Amino acid sequence: MGRQPVLSFTPRGIYCAAGDFYIDPWRPVDRALITHGHADHARAGHQRYLATPSAAPVLRHRLGDIALETAAFGQTIRIGDAQISFHPAGHVPGSAQIRVEVAGEVWVASGDYKTQDDGLSEAFAPVPCHTFITESTFGLPVFRWAPQADVAAQINGWWRQCRAEGKTAILGAYSLGKAQRLLSMLEPDIGPILTHGAVEGTNRVLRAQGFTLPDTVPVTPDTRAADHPGAMVIAPPSALGSAWARRFGTVSTGFASGWMQLRGVRRRRAADRGFVISDHADWDGLLSAIAATGAERVFVTHGYTEIFARWLAHIGLDAAVVPTEFHGENLDSEALE
Amino acid sequence: MKRFAALFARIDQSTRTTVKVDALADFFREAPEQDRMWTIALFSGRRPKRAVNTTRLREWAAERSGCPLWLFEEAYPVVGDLAETIALILPPARNQSDETLSYWVGYLRAMADRPEAERKQQVLAAWDRLDATERFLFNKLITGGFRIGVSQKLMTRALARATGRPEPELAHRLMGNWTPDTATWHSLIEAEDAGADASRPYPFYLAYQLEAPPETLGPPEAWRAEWKWDGIRAQLVLRAGEHFVWSRGEELMTDRFPELACARDFLPEGTVLDGELVAWDGAAPLSFSALQKRIGRKTVPRKLLAEAPVVLLAYDLLEDAGADLRARPFAERRSRLAELLAPVPDDAPVRLPAQLAVRDWSDLAARRADARAARAEGVMLKRADSPYLSGRKKGDWWKWKLDPLTIDAVMIYAQAGHGRRANLFTDFTFAVRDGADLVPFTKAYSGLTDAEFREITAWVRQNTIERFGPVRRVTPHHVFEIAFEGIQASARHKSGVALRFPRMARWRRDKPLREANTLDDLNAMLRIHG
Ligand SMILES: [Zn+2]
Ligand SMILES: [Zn+2]
Numbered sequence: 001m002g003r004q005p006v007l008s009f010t011p012r013g014i015y016c017a018a019g020d021f022y023i024d025p026w027r028p029v030d031r032a033l034i035t036h037g038h039a040d041h042a043r044a045g046h047q048r049y050l051a052t053p054s055a056a057p058v059l060r061h062r063l064g065d066i067a068l069e070t071a072a073f074g075q076t077i078r079i080g081d082a083q084i085s086f087h088p089a090g091h092v093p094g095s096a097q098i099r100v101e102v103a104g105e106v107w108v109a110s111g112d113y114k115t116q117d118d119g120l121s122e123a124f125a126p127v128p129c130h131t132f133i134t135e136s137t138f139g140l141p142v143f144r145w146a147p148q149a150d151v152a153a154q155i156n157g158w159w160r161q162c163r164a165e166g167k168t169a170i171l172g173a174y175s176l177g178k179a180q181r182l183l184s185m186l187e188p189d190i191g192p193i194l195t196h197g198a199v200e201g202t203n204r205v206l207r208a209q210g211f212t213l214p215d216t217v218p219v220t221p222d223t224r225a226a227d228h229p230g231a232m233v234i235a236p237p238s239a240l241g242s243a244w245a246r247r248f249g250t251v252s253t254g255f256a257s258g259w260m261q262l263r264g265v266r267r268r269r270a271a272d273r274g275f276v277i278s279d280h281a282d283w284d285g286l287l288s289a290i291a292a293t294g295a296e297r298v299f300v301t302h303g304y305t306e307i308f309a310r311w312l313a314h315i316g317l318d319a320a321v322v323p324t325e326f327h328g329e330n331l332d333s334e335a336l337e
Numbered sequence: 338m339k340r341f342a343a344l345f346a347r348i349d350q351s352t353r354t355t356v357k358v359d360a361l362a363d364f365f366r367e368a369p370e371q372d373r374m375w376t377i378a379l380f381s382g383r384r385p386k387r388a389v390n391t392t393r394l395r396e397w398a399a400e401r402s403g404c405p406l407w408l409f410e411e412a413y414p415v416v417g418d419l420a421e422t423i424a425l426i427l428p429p430a431r432n433q434s435d436e437t438l439s440y441w442v443g444y445l446r447a448m449a450d451r452p453e454a455e456r457k458q459q460v461l462a463a464w465d466r467l468d469a470t471e472r473f474l475f476n477k478l479i480t481g482g483f484r485i486g487v488s489q490k491l492m493t494r495a496l497a498r499a500t501g502r503p504e505p506e507l508a509h510r511l512m513g514n515w516t517p518d519t520a521t522w523h524s525l526i527e528a529e530d531a532g533a534d535a536s537r538p539y540p541f542y543l544a545y546q547l548e549a550p551p552e553t554l555g556p557p558e559a560w561r562a563e564w565k566w567d568g569i570r571a572q573l574v575l576r577a578g579e580h581f582v583w584s585r586g587e588e589l590m591t592d593r594f595p596e597l598a599c600a601r602d603f604l605p606e607g608t609v610l611d612g613e614l615v616a617w618d619g620a621a622p623l624s625f626s627a628l629q630k631r632i633g634r635k636t637v638p639r640k641l642l643a644e645a646p647v648v649l650l651a652y653d654l655l656e657d658a659g660a661d662l663r664a665r666p667f668a669e670r671r672s673r674l675a676e677l678l679a680p681v682p683d684d685a686p687v688r689l690p691a692q693l694a695v696r697d698w699s700d701l702a703a704r705r706a707d708a709r710a711a712r713a714e715g716v717m718l719k720r721a722d723s724p725y726l727s728g729r730k731k732g733d734w735w736k737w738k739l740d741p742l743t744i745d746a747v748m749i750y751a752q753a754g755h756g757r758r759a760n761l762f763t764d765f766t767f768a769v770r771d772g773a774d775l776v777p778f779t780k781a782y783s784g785l786t787d788a789e790f791r792e793i794t795a796w797v798r799q800n801t802i803e804r805f806g807p808v809r810r811v812t813p814h815h816v817f818e819i820a821f822e823g824i825q826a827s828a829r830h831k832s833g834v835a836l837r838f839p840r841m842a843r844w845r846r847d848k849p850l851r852e853a854n855t856l857d858d859l860n861a862m863l864r865i866h867g
Contacts, residue, residue: 140412142425241772264417307411
């Protein structure tokens with residue numbers, strides 16, 4: 001009692017008093033440790049940034065010329081009285097959990113994570129700790145993901161069908177992470193793969209880092225559907241149904257998201273197909289990840305926080321919800337997912 | 338069930354009507370007869386007798402999936418559908434089944450009278466033989482409410498496609514009291530004497546809301562006007578020595594309105610009336626809330642019968658002496674109706690409402706402004722020479738409501754109120770649909786009852802997706818009718834419009850999200866009224 005907690009929840013973000021740094025802060029701070037490049041975790045305006053070398057190129061691509069240092073996965077760094085290290089979160093390429101140790105007590109802020117190995121991101125590795133901070137985007141027992149190969153078969157089957165019917169398949173997915181994961185699942189011999197500028201920008205960055213992605217054709221103002229029969233187009237969700245998409249003539253639209261598990265969301269999205277695939281852990285994934293840390297105490301953030309925390313308490317953990325004001329600004333979790 | 342599940346998947350995957358019609362037409366051409374009959378039955382609101390109540394279903398599903406009941410109950414509102422929640426929460430099935438839709442219908446019916454322990458075993462066994470989609474459909478067979486994006490109209494169109502028969506004829510054939518037990522494909526769809534079912538009503542003709550000024554309808558002489566009553570649309574069918582009362586939703590309501598039985602004493606066989614059921618104080622309708630007490634009651638206590646007696650305000654005659662009059666002009670049907678009802682005593686439960694003179698439009702507009710005094714909600718305009726069509730078709734019938742403007746919108750943000758309502762969510766932000774997006778366009782604070790605010794508050798707590806200080810973003814699910822007095826273009830609002838005096842006119846629990854209005858609808862209102 002009386003001792004400062006290793007990490008605390010402040011209006012600026014997760015704060016470590018012993019090291020005087022923040023994790024994924026959303027207001028400008030002096031020193032920010034960044035789990036990954038998604039907009040709700042990596043914001044502009046901090047004095048100094050620290051991230052993994054594989055997250056760094058995307059951060060520079062998105063945030064421009066920032067003061068960025070890197071720490072390799074597993075490398076321990078001392079900041080003030082804290083020892084910190086980054087560990088794979090399996091969420092998107094370069095994404096990390098951050099381990100913070102102060103005077104022998106270990107906390108892990110996991111950012112966003114998934115336990116399923118997507119073959120592209122560095123695979124999730126559980127980190128033993130006393131206190132674990134977990135997301136709960138899909139923290140309900142109705143969310144259960146199928147193996148990636150099954151979803152790949154559905155998507156490629158849909159693509160083949162579109163090709164046979166003379167339609168262009170347009171698949172909406174977030175441009176960092178999900179889009180590249182989907183690219184890696186496509187069978188390139190079905191037809192040409194076209195990409196929206198936002199997706200191709202990230203592709204270029206990741207390819208330069210050594211991630212292997214299939215060949216893609218960036219869509220330009222001159223792109224016409226007739227020149228690319230049987231094409232699959234990967235674009236951010238907002239581009240579907242926009243003027244941009246009209247150039248492809250007769251299309252079939254698809255969305256790839258964990259929310260597609262819910263029929264109501266699928267229908268609201270009004271796409272022709274919904275594919276259930278997420279870069280967040282499903283119910284079983286969350287629980288197995290938490291169990292693997294051996295943590296006695298769990299803080300739950302982002303998602304079905306109250307319900308998930310109640311379940312954790314039900315199974316004997318000391319679980320608490322991260323205070324409500326600690327959920328950042330208005331971001332469409334569905335689009336980011 | 339695999340063929341039916343494949344049909345469902347084709348329908349559910351698409352938002353395009355043509356795709357759905359094609360899928361259903363293929364099914365009606367290829368599926369076994371009993372499956373075709375059950376498919377028609379299910380999509381027209383007929384379902385097998387409920388074998389298990391939903392409380393037990395929840396308990397069994399929670400138990401089978403290793404969840405405490407509270408966790409199941411938390412997940413249910415997020416999913417929004419009980420059948421779907423169960424289908425998703427159960428562990429993957431260990432077996433599979435090639436049985437047909439009718440087999441599973443029979444399976445459920447056979448267990449309906451068994452002891453509970455046996456029913457539980459049967460349901461658990463079924464769940465373990467069905468994949469996620471089949472399970473969802475199996476659960477839907479139990480819980481009913483088979484609304485899966487197929488309207489009866491759409492199904493009728495597919496049936497017309499598959500059989501080559503005209504759609505209006507099929508629409509009429511599908512009305513009435515039949516079930517897959519009492520009818521065959523031949524008797525329902527093909528037999529030449531379509532009058533086999535004495536209870537069968539006619540497909541209702543539905544009016545459109547008049548948005549433009551009435552002058553656009555042409556010379557007033559061509560029109561007939563009457564009050565637009567705020568009641569329950571109904572047909573009274575008198576055939577084979579019996580009477581039948583049908584709702585617009587094709588629900589048989591005969592027993593709920595026993596006072597209509599004596600219509601048989603005044604009216605001849607082979608009569609079908611179309612009109613509005615209202616609670617009646619002897620001279621004028623009572624408020625809709627008086628009628629509401631009668632809705633949903635299968636049997637009516639004597640006290641309530643006295644407090645809120647119901648009459649049918651009959652405004653159209655669809656069948657006279659057994660002959661279908663629908664092709665005759667409205668003016669002719671209406672005068673025949675007046676003749677028929679002339680000898681009926683004043684205290685009879687069937688009354689002929691007066692018509693309003695249509696000398697000129699401005700005169701009628703002045704009458705309309707008095708609608709509230711007449712306990713009506715506006716004026717109905719019917720073209721004098723119009724036949725009685727089926728479904729909602731533009732042109733011949735218009736409702737010219739008193740309420741100036743309404744739009745059905747989706748609640749997306751909620752905020753707690755102040756003072757007395759500090760513990761309730763009372764301030765809401767509403768959105769219209771724009772393709773796949775939801776565009777916020779107004780806030781509204783008032784219009785719900787305290788009970789409704791309490792209910793929505795509980796729902797908001799369970800369906801918060803994100804919080805920003807006092808504001809919660811909630812799962813887009815509930816549709817509300819927003820009433821307002823005016824609409825103007827506004828650069829300050831994301832939607833481009835600002836509303837005058839917006840309020841929640843009613844909670845449209847009957848409307849799924851996809852039936853909420855769109856940004857295009859809002860812009861159309863702006864063009865007309867802005
Ligand atoms: Zn993320
Ligand atoms: Zn995130």
